[in-house]
Amino acid sequence: MKNNIIGLKLGSVIMSVFLVVLLILGITIDRMFTSFYYNEMQKETEELTSHFIGMAESPDSSNEQMMSTFAEFSDVSIFNISKDGSVILHSGVHDRADRSFINASDISRIFAGKSVDFEYTDPTGHRYFITGKPISNGQTIQSALYVMSSTENMKQSLASIRNLLLLAGIGAFILALGITGIISLLLSRPLIKMQKATRKIAAGELETRLSIRSNDEIGFLAGAINDLAIDLQRYRDTRQEFLANISHELRTPITYLKGYTKVVKDGLYENEGERDLYLDIIHEEAHRLEHLVEDLFELAKMEEGKISLTLDWIDLKHMAEQAVRRVELKAKEKGLQLKIMYHGDSYRVRGDEKRMEQIMMNLLENAIRYTDEGEITVHVDEDADGDTVLFIVEDTGIGIPEEELPYVFERFYRVEKSRSRQYGGTGLGLSIVKKLVELQGGKIRITSQPGVGTRCEVLLPRLTKSEK
Secondary structure: OOOOHHHHHHHHHHHHHHHHHHHHHHHHHHHHHHHHHHHHHHHHHHHHHHHHHHHHOOOOOOHHHHHHHHHHHHOEEEEEEOOOOOEEEEEOOOOOOOOOOOOHHHHHHHHOOOOEEEEEEOOOOOEEEEEEEEEEEOOEEEEEEEEEEEOHHHHHHHHHHHHHHHHHHHHHHHHHHHHHHHHHHHHHHHHHHHHHHHHHHHOOOOOOOOOOOOOOHHHHHHHHHHHHHHHHHHHHHHHHHHHHHHHHHHHHHHHHHHHHHHHHHOOOOOOHHHHHHHHHHHHHHHHHHHHHHHHHHHHHHHHOOOOOOOEEEEEHHHHHHHHHHHHHHHHHHOOOEEEEEEOOOOOEEEEEHHHHHHHHHHHHHHHHHOOOOOEEEEEEEEOOOOOEEEEEEEEOOOOOOHHHHHHOOOOOOOOOHHHHHHHOOOOOHHHHHHHHHHHOOOEEEEEEEOOOEEEEEEEEEEOOHHHO
């Protein structure tokens, strides 16, 4: 239980609740038994008084002796009191001297034909139940009969019950303490495991996993921690891969620039044509390096939410035609057919014109880059409901394996890693496209089949009729 603070707190709460319940239950049972015994003793005293009245009203001359004997046998005292308060008869086990419970008001009530019932505590601290009733002779009340019954036996019985309740309470408390300890340990153990696991994850041990499989909130929390560890591990791996890739992407053009710059500077070329070739390579690599830095800067701004969009109504068909014209020369150089297809006259959407152009150019340049023969077709259309405009680029290129499709929007993803120099590109294009599409309220999806081609679909909200 070392450092098991949660277990200690949980156990303390459970035991506190149990003690409160146990205390309330004990007090309730004590009151119930006390009330029961008092009611029973009062009833018993009244019944004995009725018996004594019957004996006193009997014409038998030996009734006084019988009453005395019956009083001693019943462990009570009887007092036969005249109207003026003098004692006619006293018999029983209690002290004759203490008659302070007899008062004029009670005697007056009894001689008025009523009964009195009350509790009395004598000077020594003993408590009694006392019942007083009239003794009649025909229609005339002759005297008052008091029956005095000690509560000592009742107190002893209640003390025994209270001792029994106390022992039962102590036993229940010890049992509850043990059960609470076990429950606290069982409930806190998974939390302690999660605490240790999160500390390991925070320390960089991202392979840490929890094996808690309970179908409750604790199990769900353990699953969430495992998912977090997986995401962090993937993020770390992606970051490491990103750093490795960007280092490679930066190192390659820098190497070319340094190498060919030295060649030109030192005059290590045979003729002007060879020098111009080296200068062209330097220019291309500088342009490639500039493009890479721009893409990285663009991606960083989007991820930080610092990119601003100028939203306006734009005609997607017109923009698609312009983008196709801009890449026609590249397509012709590779011997590719470039087609654009649409049905309507205008497809207006709300977006940023510059960013939308960037999306189209990235998708078209990708299609040309990874297509060696065949054709590239651009579609501008709308869905069946007319609520969404589709910009589609479909090629007959190398395609993407199905297992790699989930990763095509990751930074520096390459379809053909071993042939990356052949195809070129920074590997950031699709990452930028996805973020730009989502920033404008759209979606992008890619389907592909290796050796057949790839289809990229951009779905954008269409201008409603009321807005046209």
